[in-house]
Amino acid sequence: MSDVTDKGKRVDLAGALAGHYVRVNVDALDCGVLEELESGKFARIMVTLAAVITVSDLPHGHDLAGLRKLKPLQLGAVVDAIPGLFEIPKPS
Numbered sequence: 708m709s710d711v712t713d714k715g716k717r718v719d720l721a722g723a724l725a726g727h728y729v730r731v732n733v734d735a736l737d738c739g740v741l742e743e744l745e746s747g748k749f750a751r752i753m754v755t756l757a758a759v760i761t762v763s764d765l766p767h768g769h770d771l772a773g774l775r776k777l778k779p780l781q782l783g784a785v786v787d788a789i790p791g792l793f794e795i796p797k798p799s
Contacts, residue, residue, distance in 0.1 A: 715761040718788045723780035729769060730762040733792055741793060744786055756785060 710717050715730035736759065743755040753774040760769040765785070767773035774782065 716792060718792065720784045720788055722784040722787065723778065724765070724784040727764050727766075729760045729765065729785060729788065731759050731789060731792055732761050735759045736789075736793055741790065744789055749782070752782070752786060756789070759789070760785075 711733070712730070715732045717728055717730050720727045720729065740755055740759060743751045746752065753771055756774055757769065757771045763769040765773060765777070766781075767776040774785075777785070
C-alpha cells in the first residue's frame, strides 16, 4: 500500500519489519537525504530517518530514541524503503 495524506506517503516495510509501515514527508526528500542514507554512518542515517518519518507503527517509535532501539536488519528495512520514494527524472 502506498497512499499519500497530510501525514506523508505510507510505505509498507519488508524484510525484518514486514507488516509494519512508515509515513514519509516526501517534500523533505532531497539529494541530501539520499546522501545521508547511503553514507553507511548509523548516526547520520537515524537522524535523517527521524527527520523525514512522520508516522509509523515501528516497535519503539520513529523518533531518534526509537530508531536507536532497532536491530541492524530492522533499520535496514526502513532505509531500503525510502529511496523508492524519490522521483528522479529519466534523461531525455
